[in-house]
Amino acid sequence: MSNSIFTKDGTAQGVAKQRLIETMAGPDKRVINDPYADRFIMGAGLMKLMGHKLNVWLAEKFAVGFHEHIISRTRFIDDLIEKSATEGVEQYVILGAGYDSRAHRLELPSSLRIFEVDQPEVQDRKRSKLPKGLPNSENVTYVPVDFSHQSLTERLLDSGFDKTKSTVFTLEGVTQYITKEAFNSTMEEMAMLSQEASSIFVLSFVNELLNNKPEDCFGKGYLDPEKKANLIKDLSAKAAGEPWISFYSIEELEGLLAQNGYSITENVTLEDLNSLYFGPVDRALSEDQIFKLEHFVIAKTKIE
Template sequence: MSNSIYRKDGTAQGVAKQRLIESLAKPNKRIIYDPYAKKFVLGANIIRLIGHKFSVWLGNKIVPGMHEHLICRTRFIDDFIERSTPIDIEQYVILGAGYDSRAHRLKLPSKLKIFEVDQLEVQERKRSRISDNIPNIENVTYVSIDFNHHSLSEQLLSAGFDRSKPTIYTMEGVSQYIEKETLNLTLKEIAKLNPNSNSKFFISYVNKLIKEDPRVCFGEGYSKPNKAVKFITDSSANVGEPWISFYSAQEIKDLLFQNNFTVIENKTLADLNSKYFTPVGRTIPENYIFKLEHFVIAKNKN
């Protein structure tokens, strides 16, 4: 048991903190905007005083490129959700939602039903920090779960999930915290939930080479990759949420395929740098590229 001041939300706060920092940049310089992140982050007022430029500089002294990696992940999923939901998707399930605020900050169709899935403690804290008149709250249902102990399908169905409706699922920054078997079972549950529909899935995963050859998880010339890996994994373990599962691209492809999904994209910050950062004049130099986590989009095989 960790003595952390965080109550199961240390890593959820960590990601929200990067969204807060990015939201402090000038509108023509930022790649995402999350006006709600500040509600969830310990020390948010200090970060707001420090500002975007200095906070990013400080972060880059510790783990170069990690801020850019995390906000790139968020933007990649935002784009995926915004382009998919107006077409044929009627339900959105956010697995391990933490302090994700997509339900409230993106322009989503009013018919889209959103299920936020996470541990009860994290959801209680989240709900205590947002107001009843936050945009689109009427379309959000909170589903409390511990992926290790509860059945996702049972919890979703009892919360009003409709098996006949095409659904989009996102699992952002979660797979490294759960056992491989748990991820497999979760995917099996999802395959059972939507056997015939035109569903889509996003998952991020940490490259298993993080253990064997950390250098390949960063850009050419990245300074001290072993130190960066140690800092990230130690920080997560110190808040009671150690990284325990790592994958190869083939493993993820096979796992999704066995569970009725076929991979259509597998990207990292290196692939998205010119798409997201170059247009705002922030192209990330090669020796700052952080690509140990991959972003995967898959669609239902049917």
């Protein structure tokens, strides 16, 4: 594998790693199940030998609550996708899909058309690692786009996206890596693509308080919040090769969404999801373990 691919998929591997760790918790203790995550991770064999507990312990050495934060984000979006599919949504566009295997690991109706959008190098590696004959494969279309400088609209329409069908768009763990201009133009394109049907947009974003008031991005009593904030940003920039460049206040995000016709219906963090997801498996975190620098947002276009 060339260095350039490794640099481009560093964060995608990082997220898949947390899904592998969670999957190893076992059926009665896990919050999500991703049977494909191990295929994408360098060093997956060693991780599997170490098992769930040791891997979570290691993740805690980096930042307490980090693992649970990623897993709650994934589960929150899984739940929304399953609910939307049950309610009859017709298309699902996964922006910055990385090594997400939601298309195959969730039970989704065969009528749901799924479009996976990411950089071509990441998609090529993903496709080379996935087994043949996966559930739902025939409903998934890969759409290679670098949305920092390529048009999403043209690529999606060329790939069979139907403007008259209801759509869910997700942007999970991506807004921090792209410029605000790229984020806004992606939203403008989504809004144009959804003029004739309803659309739901689910996204995550990093609160700008991480730079200005880091203690507010963690639970009360969290150890060394400022040091952790810098460590997290450094890890993404230096180890994964993808620096966090865009941070938002809730008001700013709300304004950008509104400009594109979306209103927020939910805005949560791990703090809100902790007891819901980790309580039933006896793994709820205490207040001083909460990692809440990223928000998970559901926004919808108004249906006239």
